[in-house]
Amino acid sequence: MEQPPQQQQLIRIANISGRYLVFDPDAVSALRRRANTNGTLVGTTPQQPTQNIFLGLPIELRPEEVDALVRAGVAYVVDDVAAHKSALLSLGPDERRAYIGSLRSRKLAAHKVFAEMTAHKASVAATKANKKKRDPGASEGGGGGGKLDGSSAYSRNSQVTSLGVTPTSSVNYVSPDAYALPAEHNRDSERGALCQFMLSNGYYMTPGLRFGARYSVYPGDPLRFHAHFMANEYGWEEEIPILDIVGGGRLATAVKKAFLIGGREPSATRPDSALPSVRSFSIEWAGM
Template identity: 40%
Template sequence: MAAMMTSTQPPQPPQPGPIRISLIAGRYLLFSIDSVMEIRRKHGLCCVLTGTMPQNPTQNLFLGLPIELRAEEARLLVERGAAYIADETSDHLAKLKEMSSEAGDKRREAYLRGLKEKRRTAKRLFNEEKAAVKKMHEGKRKGGSKKEKAAPATDSLFESPTSPVVEAAAKKEVLPAITPSTSSALLDKDSISGAIADDELPESSAFYRYLNTRGYFTTPGLRFGGDYSAYPGDPMRYHAHFLANCYSWNDKIPMLDIVTSGRLGTAVKKSFLFGAEREEEEGKKEGDVRMFCVEWAGM
């Protein structure tokens, strides 16, 4: 079992620049799509999509940002130096108070300039895509009938001259609307704003860390009756191989739990994986984890 698990490639080392994890109402959330892609590609974290549309808040099939991290996932990123946890309530209140100062006015102006630049970029990309589609359709029409020459424009008694107000409105730059998914542009880029102290960080899980450092992706395993579902790679490409449960080192595991979990795991084409972190002993370092795998035969 150990040989099989260590053969999987570990996640890539994190890149500099900590990710901001928002602590809101006791939940660890990520709102930035770039941060979501980074933790998935480099740290093997899938997390859970929780966002919904205001127009249809009861839909539960297609969820989006933000994603919610479990406590052990947030702690793992902090321990690796890849992220920090920010208390969004207190931090946003402090930033709103700063907006009434001169420094706040400058920050607001810089934010609006950056937002306008993003709108210009969006308009340019939209126009480029529109031109490419138009060119493609024109190419398809070349093989068909020739276009008729357009009739020359003639003056009409019913045409009214364009007023200066209309001409000015036509020349005015019209930019598409953009709704930023985060308020990071209002924060200081060089400072870790709102970070909570180390003693307030969530509890770590050696069992989860053991799976993650060996390249396994994990998702909540509640629907299979376990703590985690462990995948040998990204869940978009692989099925889960293990139904995993975590115990304490001195826990007495009832035989009925092993039998039922083993049979359930085999029924859904998974092996039942369970283990615990070894207690600190002489010659044994903290974080040493023992795991066992059960696969029911004869089903």
């Protein structure tokens, strides 16, 4: 007898100072697979806080993406600051000791990894030094090089002893649904309808600033496809400057894309869902 499929777990989105962040790597993967949502990597490492090329977790989501995810029943939003304050203040002596013990065990594991790396580098350096000694043409400076390698290995060992561990997630210490915000908390009836419309039709969207638009729209995962549209959203009664249409259309055509504009129809919703009804137009520039 086939077992019924397990209900998919809702994705937790942390609201911190008005920014929507996802810290859990499993949740990030689920967003990409199930909800056509990539987000933007904004995290950096404590060891290299000035890096600005290769960022990591958490990912940041735009407010309209969060609204679309909540409407689709894929995610929920929590007040992460209040949840952490409540969890930390409610910790008893036993919980505090368990938390400190877990940090110490993770620190020991990190020490072991660094010690193995240092031992491997030291053995490679010693092997090279022995080869130089066996070489009749090698100078006496070769032995000094080996000593320098050993001293550098010692300095690395001393650095390992002062290694600290910074937890990247507090999922084991904070209740996932604590201080969950109501679904209407981030709902905006004017903006975000185009984003919800495109996501619900299977498109992926990323910030489109590099192409002079609000969104870059992809037919699939951005790691596999190029963007097909440069998209801007306008209000239903908003006047669109003709220079925006001409400039957007020419630029999009120059980079082998189409310029897409759209907006929410007033007082209209799609009959098959709670998402608003959206009218969209695709513009391409054709030379005379």
